[in-house]
Amino acid sequence: MSARRDRRDRRLSRGVQIGFLLGLIALWYFGTAVWGINQILLPNPINVWHELEDVIRSGEFLPDLQVTLTEVAVAFVLSCTSGVTLGYLISRSHYSIRVFEPLLAGAYSVPIILFLPLYVLFFGLGPWSKIALGTTISFFPIALNTIAGFGYVDRIFITAARSMGASDFQMFRYVLLPAALPVILTGLRIGFTVALLSILGSETIASLAGLGHRIVHLAEAMETPRMFAYIAFAVVIAALLNTVVTSLEQRARRR
Amino acid sequence: MSSQGRIEPVGVAAPRIQPAPGPRRSTMAALRRHPAIARLMVLAALFLLWELAARWWIDPDFLSPPSQVLASLGELFETQGVPAALQITLWELAVAFAISVVIGLAVGLTVGLSRFSNRSFMPIILLLYGTPQITILPLFILYFGIGSASKIAFGVSHGVFPIIVTIVAGVQNIKPILMTAAHSMGASRWQIFRWVIFPHMIPSFFAGMRLGMTGVLLGVLLAELYVSTAGIGYFTTLFTQNFDPTKLLGLVSVLAAMAIALNETVRRAEVYFGRWRTD
Amino acid sequence: MTTSDVAIRIAEVSHEFGEPGDAFHVRALADTSLDIVRGELLCLIGPSGCGKSTLLNMIGGLLLPTAGSVEVGSQPVRAPLPREIAFVFQENALFPWCSVLENVKLGMTFQGVPKGEHEERARRSLEAVGLKDFMKHYPAQLSGGMRQRAALARALSLQTAILLMDEPFGALDEQTRMILGEDLSVLLSRSDKTIVFVTHSLGEAVFLADRVAVFSARPGTIKEIISVDEPHPRNPNFVTTEKFGRLRNTLYGLLHDEIRKAVEQSAMAGPLS
Numbered sequence: 001m002s003a004r005r006d007r008r009d010r011r012l013s014r015g016v017q018i019g020f021l022l023g024l025i026a027l028w029y030f031g032t033a034v035w036g037i038n039q040i041l042l043p044n045p046i047n048v049w050h051e052l053e054d055v056i057r058s059g060e061f062l063p064d065l066q067v068t069l070t071e072v073a074v075a076f077v078l079s080c081t082s083g084v085t086l087g088y089l090i091s092r093s094h095y096s097i098r099v100f101e102p103l104l105a106g107a108y109s110v111p112i113i114l115f116l117p118l119y120v121l122f123f124g125l126g127p128w129s130k131i132a133l134g135t136t137i138s139f140f141p142i143a144l145n146t147i148a149g150f151g152y153v154d155r156i157f158i159t160a161a162r163s164m165g166a167s168d169f170q171m172f173r174y175v176l177l178p179a180a181l182p183v184i185l186t187g188l189r190i191g192f193t194v195a196l197l198s199i200l201g202s203e204t205i206a207s208l209a210g211l212g213h214r215i216v217h218l219a220e221a222m223e224t225p226r227m228f229a230y231i232a233f234a235v236v237i238a239a240l241l242n243t244v245v246t247s248l249e250q251r252a253r254r255r
Numbered sequence: 256m257s258s259q260g261r262i263e264p265v266g267v268a269a270p271r272i273q274p275a276p277g278p279r280r281s282t283m284a285a286l287r288r289h290p291a292i293a294r295l296m297v298l299a300a301l302f303l304l305w306e307l308a309a310r311w312w313i314d315p316d317f318l319s320p321p322s323q324v325l326a327s328l329g330e331l332f333e334t335q336g337v338p339a340a341l342q343i344t345l346w347e348l349a350v351a352f353a354i355s356v357v358i359g360l361a362v363g364l365t366v367g368l369s370r371f372s373n374r375s376f377m378p379i380i381l382l383l384y385g386t387p388q389i390t391i392l393p394l395f396i397l398y399f400g401i402g403s404a405s406k407i408a409f410g411v412s413h414g415v416f417p418i419i420v421t422i423v424a425g426v427q428n429i430k431p432i433l434m435t436a437a438h439s440m441g442a443s444r445w446q447i448f449r450w451v452i453f454p455h456m457i458p459s460f461f462a463g464m465r466l467g468m469t470g471v472l473l474g475v476l477l478a479e480l481y482v483s484t485a486g487i488g489y490f491t492t493l494f495t496q497n498f499d500p501t502k503l504l505g506l507v508s509v510l511a512a513m514a515i516a517l518n519e520t521v522r523r524a525e526v527y528f529g530r531w532r533t534d
Numbered sequence: 535m536t537t538s539d540v541a542i543r544i545a546e547v548s549h550e551f552g553e554p555g556d557a558f559h560v561r562a563l564a565d566t567s568l569d570i571v572r573g574e575l576l577c578l579i580g581p582s583g584c585g586k587s588t589l590l591n592m593i594g595g596l597l598l599p600t601a602g603s604v605e606v607g608s609q610p611v612r613a614p615l616p617r618e619i620a621f622v623f624q625e626n627a628l629f630p631w632c633s634v635l636e637n638v639k640l641g642m643t644f645q646g647v648p649k650g651e652h653e654e655r656a657r658r659s660l661e662a663v664g665l666k667d668f669m670k671h672y673p674a675q676l677s678g679g680m681r682q683r684a685a686l687a688r689a690l691s692l693q694t695a696i697l698l699m700d701e702p703f704g705a706l707d708e709q710t711r712m713i714l715g716e717d718l719s720v721l722l723s724r725s726d727k728t729i730v731f732v733t734h735s736l737g738e739a740v741f742l743a744d745r746v747a748v749f750s751a752r753p754g755t756i757k758e759i760i761s762v763d764e765p766h767p768r769n770p771n772f773v774t775t776e777k778f779g780r781l782r783n784t785l786y787g788l789l790h791d792e793i794r795k796a797v798e799q800s801a802m803a804g805p806l807s
Contacts, residue, residue, distance in 0.1 A: 013374035020379060041397060098290040103297060109518050110511045111472045116480060117491040117503055122317050160627035163594060164644035164692065165616025174640055178631040201389040205480045212389070219393035231390045238387045 043225035052229035061233060067210040068199060071127050075134030075195045080188060083139045087146025087184075097151045101144070108140035113201060120206045130207060134199040138191035145187020149180030182253045189249045193242055200234065211237070319501040324508065331505040340487045341509065344479060347403050347486075348517070351410030351471045356464060358411070359418025363463070366419065367426030368452075377423065384416040388474075392481055406478040406486070413474030417466035425459020426452060458529035465521045472514050541696060541728040542570040542593055547602030548753075549588055562588045563599070564753035572695075575722065575729040575766075577739040579785065580749025581796035586732045587700050589754075593730060594619050594698050606696065616645045620689035624701040626681055628673040634660065634684045635669040641688045659691040660684070662721060679710040686718070697729045704734065715741055716770050723766035736789070740781045741768055748788045751795035758788055 025045070031037045032044040039047075055061050090100045116133050123129040153176055161175045203212025211234045218227035286293050302321055309320035332338055366372045366380070392409060399405035429452060437451050479488040487510065494503035547566045552559040563585035570576050578586040591597040592604050595614040604611045606618060621627075628637050638656040647655070660669055663683040673681050682702050689697055703711040715738055722729060733739050739746045746760045762781055764772060772778055 009371060010374065013371060016375035017379060020375075095287065095290065095293075099293040099297065103294055106515070109469070109515065111469075111476050111514050113473065113476055113480065114507050114510050114514070117495050118500075118507060121495045121498065121500055121503060156623060156625045156627045157629060159596060160621065160623060161644060163596060163614045163616065163619070163621045164641045165614060165646065166644040170644055174643070175629065178629070181631075197387050197389060200387055201392075201477060204389055204392055205477070215390060216393055219397060224397075227393065231394070234390045235386055238390075239385075242385075 040222055040224050043228055047225040048228040048232070051226045052232060055226070055229050055233065061211075061214075061230070064209060064211050064214045065237070067127060068203065068212070071130045071134060071199050071203075071210065072192075072196050075131045075199060076138060076192055078131070078135040079138040079142055079191055079195065082135075083142030083187070083191065084146050084184065087143040088150055090143075091147045091150035094151070097147060101147055101151075104140055104144055104147075108144065112137045113198065116202050116205060125206055125208050127209070130199050130202045130210070133202045134195040137198045138195035141194060142184075142187045142191040145190070146180070146184050149183035149187070150176055153179040185249045185252050189245050192245050196238060196241060200238070315500075316498045317500060319504055321504075323501055324504045327501050328505050328509075331502050331509075334490075334502070336485060337490060337506070340483075340485060340490055341513075343403060343485070344475065344487050344510070345513070347406045347410065347475050347479075348471060351407045351414060351475055352468060354407070354411045355414030355418055355467050355471055359415045359463065359467060360422065360460070362415075363419040363422025364426070367423040367456075368448075373423065373427070380416065380419055384420065388412055389477065392478060395478065396482055401482050401484060403486075406475050409478040410471040410474035414467040414471035417470055418460075418463040421459045421463030421466060422456060425456040425463075428459075429455050458525070458532055461521070461525035461528045465518070465525050468517055468521045472517065476510070476514075539571050540569045541572040541606065542568075542730070543605040543608075544568040544570075544589070544593070545603050545605070547589065547592065547599045547604060549585065549592070549597070550600050561753035564755050566602070566755050568747060568756060568759075570728060570730060572728050573726045574744040575731060575742055577743035577746045578730065578732045578749065579734070579736070579739045579746055579789070580754060581751050581789065581793040582734075583752045583754075583796055583799065584749040584792070585752065585754030586749055590698050590700050590730060590732050593696075594621055616692070616694075618694055619696045619698060620692045620694040622682070622685050622689045622697070622699040622702045624704045626673065626685075628681055628685055628688070630673050633670050633672055634665060634676070634687075637673070637684060638688045638691050641692055645692050647692075655691045655693075656687075659687040662690065663687045664717065677710075678706050679714055682706065682714065683717075686721075690721075695728060697727050699729065699731045701732050701734065703738070711735070711738065716768070718742065720767040736782050736785045737773065739785065740778055741773060746785065748785065749792070751792045752799060757792070760784060760788075 028042070028045050032039065032042055033046075090096050112133070115136060116129070119129040119132045123132055157175050157179060158171070161171055166175065199210075200212045203210035204216055205212075207213040211230065215227055215230050215234065218224075218230060306320045306322060309315070309318045309323075362380075366376050388409075395405045395409045395412070399408050433451055433455070434447065437447050442450070479486045480491060481488065483489040483492075487506065490506055491503065494500075494506065545567055547563060548561075549563040550559065550561050562583075566585075566589060578589065580586050588597065592599050593606070593611065595611045598612065606615065628634075629640065632640060635656055638660060639652045642652050642655065643649075657666075657669070660666060663686050665680060665683050665687060668676060668680060668684075673684070676684065685702070703714055706714070719742060731739075731742060733742075740762055743762055746762065748757045748760065749755070750757045760781060764777070
């Protein structure tokens with residue numbers, strides 16, 4: 001395809017995307033303002049915007065945001081330390097990889113959200129049941145990626161280092177760790193994302209505080225415009241956190 | 256890796272290395288050859304730990320030993336409404352999966368086969384795929400009610416995106432050399448689709464279905480746990496509030512087993528249909 | 535030759551992978567003996583699977599023979615000897631997360647060279663292989679030939695008496711091999727290292743080696759040892775001389791049947807072996 005046609009096509013695609021999004025927003029506005037869709041089902045976007053401004057200006061979101069972020073942070077720290085440690089230990093021999101990796105992969109394939117009622121029974125409706133669930137779910141990608149990172153270091157690097165007289169510690173510090181790091185960092189990123197999602201999810205289902213809970217609370221109170229505002233807020237926060245984590249990962253990998 | 260740098264010392268004229276005979280060596284050798292046995296042993300050890308912890312260390316209001324859970328499975332199934340709830344859940348999963356596959360295939364092929372559609376719509380699809388859908392679960396309930404419809408819808412919403420993305424990738428990732436070869440042999444556009452693109456895409460389709468199944472499971476179960484009048488969500492809430500860990504563990508185990516069975520089925524299909532792949 | 539001239543003594547070495555009855559049991563080497571003279575460049579050449587790389591790994595202490603022994607300097611080899619033996623591998627064994635200079639310095643860290651000497655030694659060996667302007671580059675930014683030069687520099691900087699090279703130019707194209715071979719010959723003429731060089735290429739073996747050990751098909755054993763009486767550094771024109779042609783033809787005659795045999799062996803093993 002010639003360069004000019006390519007550029008024109010790209011602009012056309014861009015146009016379709018913008019048109020699509022604008023069309024959706026227009027539909028939304030007209031649907032609520034002009035065609036009279038029930039405000040409780042679909043609030044006027046202008047109202048949603050006002051509610052959002054109010055939420056942000058009044059700082060009402062702070063306590064819920066704090067709860068959610070704290071839960072995510074604690075869960076992530078717990079799953080990181082346990083996941084990387086266990087992953088490293090398992091990766092030390094091919095045999096233990098063959099034994100444990102399928103077990104971990106199998107456990108991860110179960111929808112772990114099912115454990116939430118168990119954790120609620122055990123920890124109550126407070127933050128610890130969310131933290132427990134977040135830790136459990138994000139443990140697996142971190143551990144599995146750590147195993148993949150350390151366990152599948154190209155043999156030639158290990159052989160070469162051995163032939164040059166590397167000690168066990170030198171092998172770890174100068175060969176295994178740098179070789180494994182990119183894969184491990186990806187695992188950490190996935191773990192973070194998954195922890196965030198599962199904590200938001202468990203807040204939605206069974207909680208007394210946090211962003212997910214706030215959305216549910218507003219839904220039950222039929223305060224739909226404000227609920228939409230909080231949904232938008234939560235989506236933006238999630239996107240922001242994911243962008244930060246992804247760029248951190250890429251920055252560390254580029255070395 | 257733990258034996259780097261150290262080779263067992265041997266005499267100058269090294270004799271052939273033979274394994275020492277004896278029962279201990281042969282069990283170790285058997286374990287080495289079949290990691291599956293070691294895995295079973297690990298699982299058994301974990302179950303034992305669970306059993307002991309529940310019996311001796313943890314308040315019975317919070318945790319039940321596996322033996323008790325197993326024993327009361329019969330009672331669980333006789334509880335009014337539980338079998339029906341399980342059936343409903345299975346039905347919701349099946350319908351959500353079927354719808355996801357149909358929509359996913361249709362959208363995936365449309366977007367994948369046309370470079371223009373790909374460029375236009377793929378970013379939108381990826382954007383939707385990446386948003387935390389859990390935040391709009393209450394909206395789904397608002398729009399579809401508290402019955403099965405919302406569960407199915409939420410399941411479809413989770414399952415359809417991986418299918419679309421993998422199908423698009425499967426169509427786009429065909430090595431150009433394959434298309435060139437077909438072209439050079441005089442194939443028409445339809446023939447290229449039927450004999451090159453379509454078969455190439457099938458493994459991706461099954462991979463997508465595997466991911467789609469995971470998504471559908473997640474969506475349906477999330478929706479069920481959120482609000483449910485007669486589904487499993489109702490019973491998990493009931494058992495939790497009544498501090499009945501035995502029944503709760505039983506129910507969760509049954510659901511987990513169901514999820515594993517479904518995932519495994521789709522995974523095997525993927526392996527079977529992807530036999531020609533080298534990656 | 536006197537015992538002090540022998541750098542590496544290989545005595546009736548055999549090697550098997552796995553136990554008889556295992557699915558992957560293979561007799562790689564059978565009763566191989568060889569004396570490698572100090573300061574010579576000896577090539578090991580043979581068909582695929584004949585055990586030449588296995589033998590090289592045994593000389594370097596990366597593998598223990600199932601029978602027989604390898605001695606370096608009258609001491610049996612039981613583990614890598616980083617101070618006496620350095621390797622250059624076929625695949626890219628340069629660490630991709632280090633620059634070329636860092637790679638060379640890391641080798642010295644492993645060997646135990648005092649930190650103060652690293653910079654100077656690394657620069658010297660990188661200049662010797664022609665990579666003076668590429669020291670800060672990463673392996674991914676270099677061509678295959680340059681990467682192998684860097685691997686060679688890393689091995690040279692370790693200043694060992696013995697250098698083991700396992701098809702170092704195997705992944706490179708013919709022209710790069712030619713140039714690297716000529717440069718290698720020049721480099722090595724200036725030192726008195728003992729070098730064991732494994733290759734598939736007949737021309738490369740005749741061009742580089744003082745002696746060529748020809749292996750039979752699996753289970754490998756040394757069929758014959760050919761001498762190439764030609765001073766180092768080898769003139770690039772050596773390749774065009776009648777002597778070169780004669781030696782190359784001799785190698786061809788010795789190897790052709792073995793290669794056929796090896797191909798049949800791998801075909802018998804079946805698909806995906």
